Amino acid sequence: MNHQSERSFPRVVVIGGGFGGVQVAKRLKRSPVQVTLLDRRNFHLFQPLLYQVATGGLATSNIATPLRYMFRKQKNCEVLLADVTGFDLQRKVVILRDGELPYDQLVVAAGATHSYFGHEEWSELAPGLKTIEDAAEIRRRIFMSFERAERESDLERRSELMTFVIVGGGPTGVELAGALAEIAHHTLRNDFHHIDPKEARIVLVEAAPHILAHMPEQLSHRAAEKVRSLGIEIRTQTKVTEILPDRVTLHSAEKTEVLKTRTVLWGAGVKANPLGKLLAEAAGLECDRAGRIPVEPNLSISGHPELFVIGDIASCAGEDGHPLPGLAPVAMQQGQFVAKRIDSIARNKKHDHVFHYRDRGSMATLGRSVAVAKIGKREYCGFFAWLMWLLVHLMQIVQFENRMLVLMQWIWNYFTFNRSARLITESPSSNDSHPGEPNTTPESTASPSDS
Amino acid sequence: MNHQSERSFPRVVVIGGGFGGVQVAKRLKRSPVQVTLLDRRNFHLFQPLLYQVATGGLATSNIATPLRYMFRKQKNCEVLLADVTGFDLQRKVVILRDGELPYDQLVVAAGATHSYFGHEEWSELAPGLKTIEDAAEIRRRIFMSFERAERESDLERRSELMTFVIVGGGPTGVELAGALAEIAHHTLRNDFHHIDPKEARIVLVEAAPHILAHMPEQLSHRAAEKVRSLGIEIRTQTKVTEILPDRVTLHSAEKTEVLKTRTVLWGAGVKANPLGKLLAEAAGLECDRAGRIPVEPNLSISGHPELFVIGDIASCAGEDGHPLPGLAPVAMQQGQFVAKRIDSIARNKKHDHVFHYRDRGSMATLGRSVAVAKIGKREYCGFFAWLMWLLVHLMQIVQFENRMLVLMQWIWNYFTFNRSARLITESPSSNDSHPGEPNTTPESTASPSDS
Known part of the structure; x- marks a missing residue:
């Protein structure tokens, strides 16, 4: 050393x-x-856009910047892996x-990392979204589910495969749900012969009384309306009590509901x-x-x-x-x-201040070209809020280059409904099968390569 | 079904x-x-540019196109994973x-896939370049070696870490070596405090008498000259007889040489x-x-x-x-x-033709802005050949969007010497340690996250 x-x-x-x-x-x-x-890790990750990688809209390197590159000109800072x-x-x-x-x-x-509130066994079945590996895994599960559904002739199993449950109605959960709706209604529209991706069912589960609970109540209501109009079902005051490879159990004051699904995504809890x-x-x-x-x-x-x-x-x-x-x-x-x-x-100067957080507002996108934002005391919902969201996030992305490429990618995606980064790559943790389906792994030596 | x-x-x-x-x-x-x-796999891969992903110049999604997207408008074609x-x-x-x-x-x-000519045990130690997972793995090894060298105070081990051996002097090997030289001399120039990336040693090993053996001999000579001028050592008529975690043994008619290295990349053989x-x-x-x-x-x-x-x-x-x-x-x-x-x-039409291959020429890049090309009977070496190479490859990339983004990325990289996609991601097969160094894996729960 x-x-x-x-x-x-x-x-x-x-x-x-x-x-x-x-x-x-x-x-x-x-x-x-x-x-x-x-x-x-050797890079800084722009986490607010990680959901875009998880849904095939952006490439990993669009939202990650090598730390050494960020500090290459700062002589008094050394980066150490x-x-x-x-x-x-x-x-x-x-x-x-x-x-x-x-x-x-x-x-x-x-x-921080994900928290499953004591149910660590859920981590395999319901991946969270914190790292670029998480994003690749979620992307793999989403697009693989549609691929499996395409090949499934049993209608019940097909609908299981096309049901997506997102746990957690915070910004991550809402943005994932919105992007999923866009994928189902636009991106994959013409891609399949045997299924209609529009029939995908997307359920957003939140334990609190409202989604986006950190927003003012009225804004949260408008967001919920907008999310519903995208075809997403919202279950508030509802907790997940069980996750199995082919179903989740939801519990609310009124009822206990079992949803048959193969894809559960976790946006509910974090721990340090x-x-x-x-x-x-x-x-x-x-x-x-x-x-x-x-x-x-x-x-x-x-x-x-x-x-x-x-x-x-x-x-x-x-x-x-x-x-x-x-x-x-x-x-x-x-x-x-x-x-x-x-x-x-x-510098031997006096410093006896205490930290005060200045809340400049918060925002979240709701699918294609709509967002909610609270800036100071003002509240916005709609296309203008989405433009603000876009601007704020682009300005924040650290590297000029990434900002330009992300902007181009978005403009392209916006007008073409395309998500060209929807690659199903091999997963580091599991093999290519969904949990509970150990027999369908395609990791065979006797399979066509992608050459 | x-x-x-x-x-x-x-x-x-x-x-x-x-x-x-x-x-x-x-x-x-x-x-x-x-x-x-x-x-x-659910995508078509533009393999000629895979070495750019392996060296951090392009993102995976720049060179991969979802098959369903390619065929979304072709009614008589169904894609099946x-x-x-x-x-x-x-x-x-x-x-x-x-x-x-x-x-x-x-x-x-x-x-086709890699062939290790009967030495399948080398596959772990000397990854080849056929899939996007291979590219991520090679990228991880290259950049991780510089990171390790930065932290290594033992000079001998540091030079091991900064020695890169590329087996195979075909287009893949030559292009990998050229990109590595660019990384060492330009991209990482200001990134480290304790090592000078320019001191990296890059050795290209080829069993035949010339590199780029499919090219005319004179062009192959000029390519070798250019490759040497980038600081790359070329060993022709030399075979690899042993690969170990910290060394390779090279054998030629004149001598047997042991090179201490931690990074061996395989571009030598393919099999169906x-x-x-x-x-x-x-x-x-x-x-x-x-x-x-x-x-x-x-x-x-x-x-x-x-x-x-x-x-x-x-x-x-x-x-x-x-x-x-x-x-x-x-x-x-x-x-x-x-x-x-x-x-x-x-269509019940007669078709008794036989297949004739029309060789329209071949080309390979040699690092930054130089290429060799044989078009018809003409031979080119230098910047003009590189522009042709760029044009041909850009035109071939299937999707218009990718072509634009790849072009922008290249223009940016060209003027800034930057490789923003140099992310070290977790490897599916091995954990984060080099072979033979099982004690240095950073996969610990008690480590700073990248949030």
Whole structure:
């Protein structure tokens, strides 16, 4: 290992190359510190558009940017592909799988993963959407279901294959459902001979009384109306109590319903990265129920003013006393705050501010060319909101090149209803069969290749 | 199964959605036949540009087109995702993993896979480049090697990590080596703090006396000069006799050499898809050494005028008596020929032609903006050849959309030296460690996520 700083600048280690970590590192560009940005992947992922990859609208590389490329011009920032296995807060070192990394200041921004609320056995049957591998797996399941349906002559099994259940009515679930409706009604319209993709049934399940529960109630109502008009069934105040390879059981106050389906997608819960627990143990703190670490008003942790926790892995109280939601703007603003604080400390300047989150609004797309948005106190629903959504997301995508290509891809998709990235690739975890169908795997040596 | 044709048109089954198979199906557009195109993948892959995906220059979806999309407007062609397990030539049915498919005429265009010349144990250590999964794996190994080198303080091991050996001096090997040189000298120039990517060593190994042996000797010489000027070492008349996780052994008339390396890429040999053997057995024929099926001058097989074999899986004698090479133009011309023959038969017209391959030339790129090309009797080497190469390949990419995006991506890459698709994704087969380094896998639950 050769990561001792050559200079005597304070060493700032940032764990996680997501929205929070990248913000910290970028904002320290002119600070008298030496930054090391650690991640176990070599790219930053623009997660808000991951659902577009999962539904074949965008290619992976459209929404991922190599971290080294992002920081190639920032002399005081080093990118390190490494795997964190623990912390020694006394000696001030991060423990890696193959070494140690000393720090003067540490920022933990390791993000979150899916939570199945204690039903870890559901993870195979109902994949969530956090990584590019998740997106490829969901894409594979969606398009493979239509392929299977095309070849199925039994009408009951065919309708099972063409039923899609999405658990979770937050932005991810709603955007997945909208994209699925577009696929069924437009993209695949002329593609099959034996099925009509329009007959696909899409069910969106939400435990709360409304979808998009973080939005104002009226806007949420308008969104629900719009989602229904796309042919999507919404079940609110409904919980999933069982997931099996060929069915899900839904439970509400009124009834228990069994839906026959082969494709369940999970957008319901998140929990903090397991690093949170390791860090809490090292610091003698308790995580909250979602595995997040409680932070002080200045985003450091109790007893460790040199250690900051931001983004989805932090439990940071908002003005209403509730923890702030796991959104990119929260992580980014926290990153900016922490960078400023570290800069002040490095320059021996006073910094006794506390973090305040400025909610600039939120938005979600509902299928083709409609979105809901809350900007400040204003609420928008429709095409104009969708244009705003497009603009905001394009502006945020980090690389100029990606922004241009994504825009072109979208313009093309918009006018042609096309989703050219709908490739069914081989899955790393399972083989090519749906769960519960071990006999239909096409991984045979005696099969036509794609050459 | 519900694949009986509704009409009484002859049923033409085409196995394989590569260059040959797609050509057959497309050219039968106006014929009085019912076509079923079978593949085990849902897309057509533009293999000549696969090396660009393997080196991070293009995204997968830039070079892959969903088969259903290609044939969405062709009413007499049905696309079927299926897995062929055998043939019953008496009953005229293709046996699928989950059913049967009857045919009146059958076209087998199942392509080829890598051949390790009896050293199947090398496949893990030296991946070849045939599928998009191969490309992702090679991309992972290349960029991961630089990442590992960055963290390695032992100079000897660092130089092992930065040594790349490419086996096979055909177009694939030469193009991979050229792209690797570009990565080392340009793309990664400013990306690392502890290594200088320019110090990467790239060795191209070829058993024949020249690289690009299918080209005229003088052109091959000029190509070798150019390749050397990129900093690539060429070893001709040299065979690989051993591949281990940390070294390869090269053997030539003069010497035996051991190269310490962690990255070996295979572009040396191909053999026919295993379906070839199954078909040959069913027909009572003998495959050649590369597993290819000998065909009649009209591309049918002996005793079965209703059964055609084309592309890399066919052994079809050229005018010099040698089998035609496994190139896209061969497969495409054969596809056109067979389509014409099937059309004539369906219309009760006479068709007693035999297949003649028209060699319109060949080309290969040598890194950034240089190519060699033989067009008719003319030979070109340099920037003009590269422009021709670009034009020919862009024109061939099937979808208009892809062509535009690939062109934009290339223009961008050309002026910025950028390869934004250099994402290290998780590998389906191995975990994230190099062979022989089982202790460094980053697949831990306690690692920073990419959120």
